[in-house]
Amino acid sequence: MSKRSYPLSKVYGLLEPGPVVLVTTRRKGRPNIMTMSWHTMMEFEPPLIGCVISGRNASFDALRTTKECAINIPTQDLAKQVVGVGNCSGETVDKFARFGLTAVEASEVKAPLIAECYANLECRVADTRLVNRYNFFVLEVVRAWVDTAVKNPQTLHHRGNGVFAIAGETIRLRSAMK
Amino acid sequence: MSKRSYPLSKVYGLLEPGPVVLVTTRRKGRPNIMTMSWHTMMEFEPPLIGCVISGRNASFDALRTTKECAINIPTQDLAKQVVGVGNCSGETVDKFARFGLTAVEASEVKAPLIAECYANLECRVADTRLVNRYNFFVLEVVRAWVDTAVKNPQTLHHRGNGVFAIAGETIRLRSAMK
Numbered sequence: 001m002s003k004r005s006y007p008l009s010k011v012y013g014l015l016e017p018g019p020v021v022l023v024t025t026r027r028k029g030r031p032n033i034m035t036m037s038w039h040t041m042m043e044f045e046p047p048l049i050g051c052v053i054s055g056r057n058a059s060f061d062a063l064r065t066t067k068e069c070a071i072n073i074p075t076q077d078l079a080k081q082v083v084g085v086g087n088c089s090g091e092t093v094d095k096f097a098r099f100g101l102t103a104v105e106a107s108e109v110k111a112p113l114i115a116e117c118y119a120n121l122e123c124r125v126a127d128t129r130l131v132n133r134y135n136f137f138v139l140e141v142v143r144a145w146v147d148t149a150v151k152n153p154q155t156l157h158h159r160g161n162g163v164f165a166i167a168g169e170t171i172r173l174r175s176a177m178k
Numbered sequence: 179m180s181k182r183s184y185p186l187s188k189v190y191g192l193l194e195p196g197p198v199v200l201v202t203t204r205r206k207g208r209p210n211i212m213t214m215s216w217h218t219m220m221e222f223e224p225p226l227i228g229c230v231i232s233g234r235n236a237s238f239d240a241l242r243t244t245k246e247c248a249i250n251i252p253t254q255d256l257a258k259q260v261v262g263v264g265n266c267s268g269e270t271v272d273k274f275a276r277f278g279l280t281a282v283e284a285s286e287v288k289a290p291l292i293a294e295c296y297a298n299l300e301c302r303v304a305d306t307r308l309v310n311r312y313n314f315f316v317l318e319v320v321r322a323w324v325d326t327a328v329k330n331p332q333t334l335h336h337r338g339n340g341v342f343a344i345a346g347e348t349i350r351l352r353s354a355m356k
Contacts, residue, residue: 018196
């Protein structure tokens with residue numbers, strides 16, 4: 001993997017724009033992937049992420065049991081895989097095999113990283129207080145990897161029903177906001 | 179306002195892509211605006227939104243006290259206002275006046291709507307259990323308005339430090355995902 005370790009203090013800038021992500025888990029040795037758009041940053045450092053994972057997903061049980069996952073950020077070249085992963089179940093399908101994705105070992109968690117994604121965040125569950133009511137998990141990012149050759153990642157932003165806006169032109173304004 | 183009432187069942191598609199939004203509140207008659215990127219959908223219907231509002235913002239106290247706000251979604255023509263609003267405090271500045279934004283009365287809440295934004299969501303606070311720990315509010319959208327003439331909104335997606343990706347090309351893939 002041609003990725004570099006990425007400072008945890010900069011992780012928020014990867015997720016704050018709201019890209020679709022692929023969440024990977026590994027339970028009883030078996031890797032799985034799900035597509036997710038319902039996430040938000042909750043703290044800069046250590047980076048905390050809040051996300052909703054439906055109880056209908058096999059990933060819900062895997063995350064609740066193992067308390068570990070990885071968040072992998074795809075770009076538009078992976079759009080078909082992103083939709084495909086979202087439309088089948090890890091109960092019956094090996095999604096890495098079906099969608100030609102490469103599982104790479106993480107450094108801090110057992111969940112695999114997806115090599116084809118430009119960024120990978122290794123996460124541990126930090127708070128489960130809103131899981132019963134909203135399926136809402138708070139994750140802490142413990143290690144991050146980014147392909148620094150990707151300057152303006154053309155991330156996918158889901159508008160619903162398979163319609164995605166692709167991150168396009170970048171603008172830069174003077175700001176004191178972090 | 180040339181906007182139409184928008185079905186609550188479709189609201190998720192406005193926020194799921196992760197745009198920067200402007201949150202409006204009104205406390206003791208005084209309107210305020212803040213810029214926010216840390217939000218996520220939490221439920222389709224009624225639409226629930228989770229969001230982090232720092233205790234350093236005047237809007238935090240306004241939201242906690244009045245339990246009402248509006249989420250206004252700007253497009254790239256408002257980029258300067260979005261950054262300007264984020265770089266000053268409602269304690270000392272009337273942000274509507276300073277940034278030339280038009281306050282419109284909402285139908286269900288006292289918080290004003292921003293006419294210049296292409297979509298406006300009237301919200302009530304639904305859950306405050308994670309406010310003390312993470313400044314995390316759960317909001318319920320009780321009414322939504324959209325300028326339906328805007329087909330592919332060029333929303334702003336914050337990468338940090340005043341750098342924004344603009345929502346560009348739209349792609350449409352066959353998907354069973356909502």
